[in-house]
Amino acid sequence: MISAQKIRVLIAKPGLDGHDRGAKVVARAMRDAGMEVIYTGIRQTPKQIVEATLQEDADCLAISILSGAHGTLIPDILRQLREAKLDDVLVLAGGIIPAEDVSALKAEGVREVFGPGTDTRHVAEFIRENVRKA
Amino acid sequence: MTPARSDDELLARFRNEDRSALARLLSLAENGRAADLLDRIDGLTGRAHVIGVTGSAGVGKSTLVDRLAAALRKRNRTVGVVCVDPSSPFTGGAVLGDRVRMSGLSVDPGIFIRSMSSRGAPGGLARTTGDLIRVLDAFGKGVVIVETVGVGQGEVEIAGMADTVVVLEVPGLGDFIQAIKAGILEIGDLFVVNKADRPGADEVRGHIEGMLEMSNDRSGWRPRVLTTVASQGQGIAELVDAIESHHEHLCRSGSLETRRRDRREAELRRIVQTEFLARLDGELARGGEFAGVVARVREGRLSPHRGAELLLGARRPGPDTAGSRAPT
Numbered sequence: 001m002i003s004a005q006k007i008r009v010l011i012a013k014p015g016l017d018g019h020d021r022g023a024k025v026v027a028r029a030m031r032d033a034g035m036e037v038i039y040t041g042i043r044q045t046p047k048q049i050v051e052a053t054l055q056e057d058a059d060c061l062a063i064s065i066l067s068g069a070h071g072t073l074i075p076d077i078l079r080q081l082r083e084a085k086l087d088d089v090l091v092l093a094g095g096i097i098p099a100e101d102v103s104a105l106k107a108e109g110v111r112e113v114f115g116p117g118t119d120t121r122h123v124a125e126f127i128r129e130n131v132r133k134a
Numbered sequence: 135m136t137p138a139r140s141d142d143e144l145l146a147r148f149r150n151e152d153r154s155a156l157a158r159l160l161s162l163a164e165n166g167r168a169a170d171l172l173d174r175i176d177g178l179t180g181r182a183h184v185i186g187v188t189g190s191a192g193v194g195k196s197t198l199v200d201r202l203a204a205a206l207r208k209r210n211r212t213v214g215v216v217c218v219d220p221s222s223p224f225t226g227g228a229v230l231g232d233r234v235r236m237s238g239l240s241v242d243p244g245i246f247i248r249s250m251s252s253r254g255a256p257g258g259l260a261r262t263t264g265d266l267i268r269v270l271d272a273f274g275k276g277v278v279i280v281e282t283v284g285v286g287q288g289e290v291e292i293a294g295m296a297d298t299v300v301v302l303e304v305p306g307l308g309d310f311i312q313a314i315k316a317g318i319l320e321i322g323d324l325f326v327v328n329k330a331d332r333p334g335a336d337e338v339r340g341h342i343e344g345m346l347e348m349s350n351d352r353s354g355w356r357p358r359v360l361t362t363v364a365s366q367g368q369g370i371a372e373l374v375d376a377i378e379s380h381h382e383h384l385c386r387s388g389s390l391e392t393r394r395r396d397r398r399e400a401e402l403r404r405i406v407q408t409e410f411l412a413r414l415d416g417e418l419a420r421g422g423e424f425a426g427v428v429a430r431v432r433e434g435r436l437s438p439h440r441g442a443e444l445l446l447g448a449r450r451p452g453p454d455t456a457g458s459r460a461p462t
């Protein structure tokens with residue numbers, strides 16, 4: 001049987017802000033890097049995000065956040081991912097996250113945090129090198 | 135762990151209605167790596183009512199699927215959804231955005247939504263969409279809804295996959311002549327004029343009804359035309375009623391069983407075709423007899439037809455055919 005495998009990236013946008021231009025730019029860039037990107041839209045609850053990650057069997061969950069609520073939303077998502085036994089999903093965060101919060105998020109399980117202006121090719125490379133190998 | 139052992143474990147979890155096992159099996163099937171597993175769940179398939187939703191991009195397919203799934207849940211059906219979006223011809227990647235319209239559904243454990251890229255396949259579906267339908271069916275979903283790519287033309291493949299095909303149109307597109315060309319009228323069991331909040335819906339409806347009158351009934355079913363405003367949930371209950379009466383008609387007339395048998399045979403043909411070509415590629419890579427035949431066809435010493443016969447084993451390899459042209 002022909003076998004073709006693609007990296008599946010789910011882009012999630014928790015929180016109340018309605019700006020998803022950044023998330024869409026990342027979505028297109030990952031598509032252009034040959035990945036399959038599942039875009040889920042704005043204002044997603046942590047539960048919705050974790051459910052979508054499970055159903056889509058995503059290799060990578062990229063959380064885009066601008067609202068400043070990363071301090072509670074991201075740990076909540078990570079906790080629910082663990083409960084759903086999705087610990088092997090590569091979790092990334094992007095958007096506006098103050099430098100002093102980055103290490104706390106990484107301690108929780110976010111593997112990398114990408115600030116505004118990150119070269120998307122760098123993000124694609126990071127994903128390719130760090131997703132679980134099937 | 136040996137592959138067989140991990141297959142056993144995955145299957146046990148799948149049979150236990152473990153949703154992450156379902157998600158993983160869908161990935162394996164999508165990547166053409168689940169032949170054994172699909173064989174082992176085959177006995178569980180053939181029970182779901184498969185509904186196809188097709189129509190041009192932007193007509194409201196995802197919005198309608200969202201409302202349809204919610205309405206079916208209210209009638210105590212479990213629902214699986216497969217949404218197919220186009221892949222980029224340049225990079226092979228894809229942005230799959232249908233879930234955006236379905237976020238209200240994703241926390242209901244009775245609904246499972248899966249996005250898939252067409253991965254370059256024509257016809258509105260991916261090559262392995264049928265396998266994903268079967269996996270959701272075997273998992274026990276009462277209804278499986280499939281949303282096609284929606285590039286608008288020639289998306290007739292869904293007719294070979296679904297029990298009930300719903301074709302969406304909207305006012306103001308004016309692509310009716312194209313629709314006839316692409317054979318869309320022939321595949322629809324139900325037609326929906328969505329965005330009926332916009333002017334011109336009745337006109338579109340009349341137009342479709344007029345054209346349907348000129349075409350033949352399929353298996354005694356008279357296709358119906360409905361109007362909806364999917365974004366507001368209007369007309370959805372009527373659509374579910376119509377879908378259910380089509381299903382009853384299929385059961386009563388025996389055509390449900392015929393469609394399923396046709397589908398299994400089509401699947402067999404598809405697998406033989408892909409497997410044979412894959413094997414041919416493998417043989418070619420190793421050189422040998424197959425490669426010799428292909429080389430002779432390339433050089434004009436053997437006609438493509440005779441070459442194909444040789445590869446298919448219809449004739450034993452012999453001397454170059456007398457009638458074939460010398461290389462030019």
Ligand SMILES: Nc1nc2c(ncn2[C@@H]2O[C@H](COP(=O)(O)OP(=O)(O)O)[C@@H](O)[C@H]2O)c(=O)[nH]1
Nearest residue numbers: 191192193194195196197328329330363364365
């Ligand atoms: N006015 C109006 N807009 C609708 C209706 N149904 C869907 N839409 C909008 O049409 C756009 C495309 O819908 P979508 O479901 O993504 O279409 P798809 O590409 O066919 O899946 C979205 O902005 C929807 O909100 C409707 O009944 N009326």
Ligand SMILES: [Mg+2]
Nearest residue numbers: 195196232281
């Ligand atoms: Mg859609």
